[in-house]
Amino acid sequence: MQPLPDPFLSSAEEVLRAACLPPSKSLLPSAAPAGSSPPASSVADPGVPAQDRAVSCLPPGILSGPPTREDPRAYRGWRSDSFSRVTRVVRDIPVAVHLDVDLLFPASYCQLRAASLVHDCLVQLSNPNVAAMKEDVLYHFSLSTSTHDFPAMFGDVKFVCVGGSPSRMNTFIRYVAAELGLAHPGEEYPNICAGTDRYAMYKVGPVLSVSHGMGIPSIAIMLHELIKLLYHARCSNVTIIRIGTSGGIGLEPGSVVITQQAVDACFKPEFEQIVLGKRVVRSTNLDEQLVQELMQCSTNLNEFTTVVGNTMCTLDFYEGQGRLDGALCCYTEKDKQAYLHAAHAAGIRNIEMESSVFAAMCGACGLRAAVVCVTLLDRLQGDQINSPHEVLAEYQQRPQRLVGHFIKKSLGRA
Amino acid sequence: MQPLPDPFLSSAEEVLRAACLPPSKSLLPSAAPAGSSPPASSVADPGVPAQDRAVSCLPPGILSGPPTREDPRAYRGWRSDSFSRVTRVVRDIPVAVHLDVDLLFPASYCQLRAASLVHDCLVQLSNPNVAAMKEDVLYHFSLSTSTHDFPAMFGDVKFVCVGGSPSRMNTFIRYVAAELGLAHPGEEYPNICAGTDRYAMYKVGPVLSVSHGMGIPSIAIMLHELIKLLYHARCSNVTIIRIGTSGGIGLEPGSVVITQQAVDACFKPEFEQIVLGKRVVRSTNLDEQLVQELMQCSTNLNEFTTVVGNTMCTLDFYEGQGRLDGALCCYTEKDKQAYLHAAHAAGIRNIEMESSVFAAMCGACGLRAAVVCVTLLDRLQGDQINSPHEVLAEYQQRPQRLVGHFIKKSLGRA
Numbered sequence: 073m074q075p076l077p078d079p080f081l082s083s084a085e086e087v088l089r090a091a092c093l094p095p096s097k098s099l100l101p102s103a104a105p106a107g108s109s110p111p112a113s114s115v116a117d118p119g120v121p122a123q124d125r126a127v128s129c130l131p132p133g134i135l136s137g138p139p140t141r142e143d144p145r146a147y148r149g150w151r152s153d154s155f156s157r158v159t160r161v162v163r164d165i166p167v168a169v170h171l172d173v174d175l176l177f178p179a180s181y182c183q184l185r186a187a188s189l190v191h192d193c194l195v196q197l198s199n200p201n202v203a204a205m206k207e208d209v210l211y212h213f214s215l216s217t218s219t220h221d222f223p224a225m226f227g228d229v230k231f232v233c234v235g236g237s238p239s240r241m242n243t244f245i246r247y248v249a250a251e252l253g254l255a256h257p258g259e260e261y262p263n264i265c266a267g268t269d270r271y272a273m274y275k276v277g278p279v280l281s282v283s284h285g286m287g288i289p290s291i292a293i294m295l296h297e298l299i300k301l302l303y304h305a306r307c308s309n310v311t312i313i314r315i316g317t318s319g320g321i322g323l324e325p326g327s328v329v330i331t332q333q334a335v336d337a338c339f340k341p342e343f344e345q346i347v348l349g350k351r352v353v354r355s356t357n358l359d360e361q362l363v364q365e366l367m368q369c370s371t372n373l374n375e376f377t378t379v380v381g382n383t384m385c386t387l388d389f390y391e392g393q394g395r396l397d398g399a400l401c402c403y404t405e406k407d408k409q410a411y412l413h414a415a416h417a418a419g420i421r422n423i424e425m426e427s428s429v430f431a432a433m434c435g436a437c438g439l440r441a442a443v444v445c446v447t448l449l450d451r452l453q454g455d456q457i458n459s460p461h462e463v464l465a466e467y468q469q470r471p472q473r474l475v476g477h478f479i480k481k482s483l484g485r486a
Numbered sequence: 487m488q489p490l491p492d493p494f495l496s497s498a499e500e501v502l503r504a505a506c507l508p509p510s511k512s513l514l515p516s517a518a519p520a521g522s523s524p525p526a527s528s529v530a531d532p533g534v535p536a537q538d539r540a541v542s543c544l545p546p547g548i549l550s551g552p553p554t555r556e557d558p559r560a561y562r563g564w565r566s567d568s569f570s571r572v573t574r575v576v577r578d579i580p581v582a583v584h585l586d587v588d589l590l591f592p593a594s595y596c597q598l599r600a601a602s603l604v605h606d607c608l609v610q611l612s613n614p615n616v617a618a619m620k621e622d623v624l625y626h627f628s629l630s631t632s633t634h635d636f637p638a639m640f641g642d643v644k645f646v647c648v649g650g651s652p653s654r655m656n657t658f659i660r661y662v663a664a665e666l667g668l669a670h671p672g673e674e675y676p677n678i679c680a681g682t683d684r685y686a687m688y689k690v691g692p693v694l695s696v697s698h699g700m701g702i703p704s705i706a707i708m709l710h711e712l713i714k715l716l717y718h719a720r721c722s723n724v725t726i727i728r729i730g731t732s733g734g735i736g737l738e739p740g741s742v743v744i745t746q747q748a749v750d751a752c753f754k755p756e757f758e759q760i761v762l763g764k765r766v767v768r769s770t771n772l773d774e775q776l777v778q779e780l781m782q783c784s785t786n787l788n789e790f791t792t793v794v795g796n797t798m799c800t801l802d803f804y805e806g807q808g809r810l811d812g813a814l815c816c817y818t819e820k821d822k823q824a825y826l827h828a829a830h831a832a833g834i835r836n837i838e839m840e841s842s843v844f845a846a847m848c849g850a851c852g853l854r855a856a857v858v859c860v861t862l863l864d865r866l867q868g869d870q871i872n873s874p875h876e877v878l879a880e881y882q883q884r885p886q887r888l889v890g891h892f893i894k895k896s897l898g899r900a
Contacts, residue, residue, distance in 0.1 A: 348808055400710070400847065
């Protein structure tokens, strides 16, 4: 099995191809041997016309003088001993290539890393008002631009993983830290949102782990503030993945579903919202390439069944998902089975409560997004989640293991 | 100012009036002097025909022998040294009157209490399936009927207070414990849902305090499981109050709104839900008498402004409430102001994210329900919640103080 291409390196290749450079003229090596020193001279690639180096989409002063907010050297968490940058124009698109050496962690190797390959894929808002605000209070995170240095705290974030439960997201950050070789014995990962109990947030290296509670409104509040956080921090090339739990349809419990399309309770790939009293409908498409990359990771791991399928996102766990065991229920087992079988026929393989708004909001803000959920039961067989605690706990680790492997591979550490 | 009538006592009076007994024949004294012994003999009221005592809607064996689940003596938390029961039929309705002496707590007085005055107002489900289930796993509470004795744990609950934040609900239980004279120095209130981090639940005496997270889906999951919990515990005469935070419309920040009617983002007093792919609409009416009783409590307290008004319940905090400071926004300040002014003209005084499903579900299951929210800002003046932490913390205590006073008064301890 071929390893997945590194997303940074492969997008670099794409840009170079667009610039009509022969592949052999690639700025970025396909792999960095452990302990190698940075081939800084390769940045001054003879295939790149000299005059292009003068064109920059970034503020002046980046390449010399003390670190600025735009300078990777200023980022807490990613300390660069040496780095070079080339900017040029490819078919009218300003492009910047950074090469830096990550020396942050006491790892056993020094890895050459393409920190960000840019048309800078900076996180964008779909709201012009925020740029004009003097202060932005992210109330439900208990963070504010006037009291926290967002670029320093979060500027190096490349992967954001979100899930319902705060304790699960804490477990995940520990797991990822260990997988990436960034863990130290006895190390604690403080909750960055300690000033509130609405959400919990943890960070290690380029990975941010955030809880979102249950349901569309709860994850939507979190996403509004998270996307603004990434914007204020000037993050670029961010991938965001929801790792969650769900009810399966026609799948063995414990199977993992990578969402192809998030659909509503009427099986439509839409997210409908009332804005100023009017219905607004947004698309719930997700990144197709990311789905394939994640599926490939699961094949590599070969630890549990993983399928790609549609995910139904509902506003209620009981009546809204056709359960017969809520406080309210006015239909029969037969009605429920007819509904679930119709869902299965529409390509739906699992049901949860956040994917549609997650896909819609990330899509609107240009974030590369995916949803990876384990199924805790097969809804065709029942409604109650009554497997033993240990079994459910192991199930809940599966999306973490899959996504942990994906991150490791993306960083060239798998 | 006249004190509010005790709801138990006043409903007793109503039943007695219905039974055509002269008010002087009331079974229930209007107040119990501290230290008085229970007037058990008054139960055998000469105004009650002897033959009526044989009619019971309850299982046999209640009045003698060891405690049963239906027997108040079996309830953990309410220990009765002596109690009597009279059952009879009033206009075809089986009625049971309990009088018991509450000796549970090392309080300085022994209070005669009408534990429950019954047609027994037991908590009902709107789902016939649950009664037939051998086990009911309340997954998001990490409680199950097969591992927990619900009648023993919760049978004495008369007041349920719910709110978004777990820590706020912990603060509330401590406050109520102190107000009711049930607190002991250094006492901890363990989280009954310690096996999960989805919700937190605390109990003291007849008061249960439960967190519900943010948004309709999150509170709906909690309510399904809470109502089933109260049903399995055979609770009766339960009052449930949401104590929350909100954005005000045209009110001084810190004002408290008691909800007259919960309305949706189109100002309709409805809660719409998709069930098996079809739209189901439920009423969001709340208990009018309870609104008046709470308003009277606020008048008695005289500590902060309280108004009765409609509450708009939305599925989103940013676009859904017309905020200009989210990650997405495609309208102007003028559009927003027009919407909020239209809401104000429709009688809406505050906006939050849970009231409509709360009203609909409690209504469907016959629970006496109210919503009491403080306003953290005036939305006509801005979108960001940026008052100092101490100010916001004091605001958030206001619904707690109001509802704490209401409970104290209802139990005859105010």
